[in-house]
Amino acid sequence: MAEGHGKPSGPDLVEGIALSDLPDGGKLLGHCGDEQVLLVRRGAEIFAIGATCTHYGGPLVDGLVVEDTVRCPWHHACFDLRTGEALRAPAFSPLACWSVEQRDDRIFVGEKRKRTAAKPRNGGSGQVPEKIVIVGGGAAGFAAAETLRREHYQGSIVMLSNDEAPPVDRPNLSKDYLAGKAPEDWIPLRRESFYSKNDIDLRLNADVASIDARSREVVLADGARTAYDKLLLATGAEPVRLTIQGADQPHVHTLRSFADCKAIIERATTARRAVVLGASFIGLEVAAALRSREIEVHVVAPEKRPMERIMGPQMADFIRILHEENGVVFH
Numbered sequence: 001m002a003e004g005h006g007k008p009s010g011p012d013l014v015e016g017i018a019l020s021d022l023p024d025g026g027k028l029l030g031h032c033g034d035e036q037v038l039l040v041r042r043g044a045e046i047f048a049i050g051a052t053c054t055h056y057g058g059p060l061v062d063g064l065v066v067e068d069t070v071r072c073p074w075h076h077a078c079f080d081l082r083t084g085e086a087l088r089a090p091a092f093s094p095l096a097c098w099s100v101e102q103r104d105d106r107i108f109v110g111e112k113r114k115r116t117a118a119k120p121r122n123g124g125s126g127q128v129p130e131k132i133v134i135v136g137g138g139a140a141g142f143a144a145a146e147t148l149r150r151e152h153y154q155g156s157i158v159m160l161s162n163d164e165a166p167p168v169d170r171p172n173l174s175k176d177y178l179a180g181k182a183p184e185d186w187i188p189l190r191r192e193s194f195y196s197k198n199d200i201d202l203r204l205n206a207d208v209a210s211i212d213a214r215s216r217e218v219v220l221a222d223g224a225r226t227a228y229d230k231l232l233l234a235t236g237a238e239p240v241r242l243t244i245q246g247a248d249q250p251h252v253h254t255l256r257s258f259a260d261c262k263a264i265i266e267r268a269t270t271a272r273r274a275v276v277l278g279a280s281f282i283g284l285e286v287a288a289a290l291r292s293r294e295i296e297v298h299v300v301a302p303e304k305r306p307m308e309r310i311m312g313p314q315m316a317d318f319i320r321i322l323h324e325e326n327g328v329v330f331h
């Protein structure tokens with residue numbers, strides 16, 4: 001999504017590089033045709049994988065190599081150097097891998113390798129459950145369902161979410177999408193067809209009210225019951241809602257869901273001034289996003305400096321000045 005479209009940088013790896021240019025433990029950015037490729041050397045082994053994180057395009061050349069994995073420097077997705085597989089959130093899609101050859105103290109990158117399906121994880125000697133129910137349609141619930149299918153779980157998967165939207169990239173709701181700089185199709189973690197194609201029974205507007213552990217069923221708010229063999233609770237967290245007078249006015253918003261974000265965007269088209277309550281990550285991201293919509297923004301919070309508790313006073317002052325330079329007023 002955030003990939004650069006300029007000329008690929010670094011040496012042409014098809015032409016080859018000297019082995020001495022890639023010391024043990026080192027990384028090197030090059031290209032094969034138009035594609036940026038990252039070479040990683042671990043002892044006698046050399047890996048060639050896509051250089052751009054499949055989440056939001058983080059530069060893996062700046063990431064950390066830990067054993068046979070590379071971690072993205074931006075949000076710490078983790079990829080297998082041998083297979084390109086995304087081992088940890090927030091990335092789900094794998095990286096491409098290329099074959100590597102060593103001749104006469106030179107390294108050559110060859111063909112892009114065919115993707116092999118992920119190996120089924122050794123589930124131990126226990127019985128495989130027939131039906132897994134996941135409560136929650138956030139990133140965690142989604143990742144669980146996606147990983148089960150990727151690792152060849154054959155049983156039934158039901159995802160129950162009390163949200164009206166399929167799993168979304170929630171962090172983007174306070175950033176580019178709110179600022180009007182990201183298209184709507186960036187927001188769903190996967191298209192709706194993903195769920196039917198992977199036989200994941202995603203049920204939206206399904207509010208789980210209780211669990212009947214004895215009969216192994218979850219009970220929805222409307223009384224409907226869904227049986228499970230294994231149950232995963234991935235219900236996430238809720239924002240702190242203020243109980244002060246006026247908080248229930250229609251033009252007072254909370255930012256959590258896709259629908260919340262769309263409501264704020266709609267309001268922002270006519271609003272002249274916004275007050276953001278809270279001066280930590282999400283509050284300040286919202287302030288920045290709304291400023292780029294040319295709205296007057298005031299941030300109100302009890303702390304003396306924004307994010308001081310997390311970042312310390314010096315960083316907090318830096319952050320405050322940066323926002324003030326962009327027109328945010330702090331109270």
Ligand SMILES: Cc1cc2nc3c(=O)[nH]c(=O)nc-3n(C[C@H](O)[C@H](O)[C@H](O)COP(=O)(O)OP(=O)(O)OC[C@H]3O[C@@H](n4cnc5c(N)ncnc54)[C@H](O)[C@@H]3O)c2cc1C
Nearest residue numbers: 136137138139140161162163170171174207208235236237
């Ligand atoms: C605006 C915003 C910006 C953020 N930015 C960042 C960021 O930049 N970096 C970062 O690391 N994190 C960020 N976060 C935090 C990140 O989004 C969360 O850590 C992440 O969403 C947690 O995922 P989760 O699946 O555990 O829970 P959630 O995303 O909270 O999902 C929980 C799901 O459970 C459902 N649910 C809850 N109760 C029930 C019930 N009783 N029955 C049925 N379904 C239920 C909910 O509808 C939801 O679908 C941000 C969060 C917000 C709101």
Ligand code: FES
Nearest residue numbers: 053055056058072
């Ligand atoms: S861009 Fe790599 S983890 Fe987000």
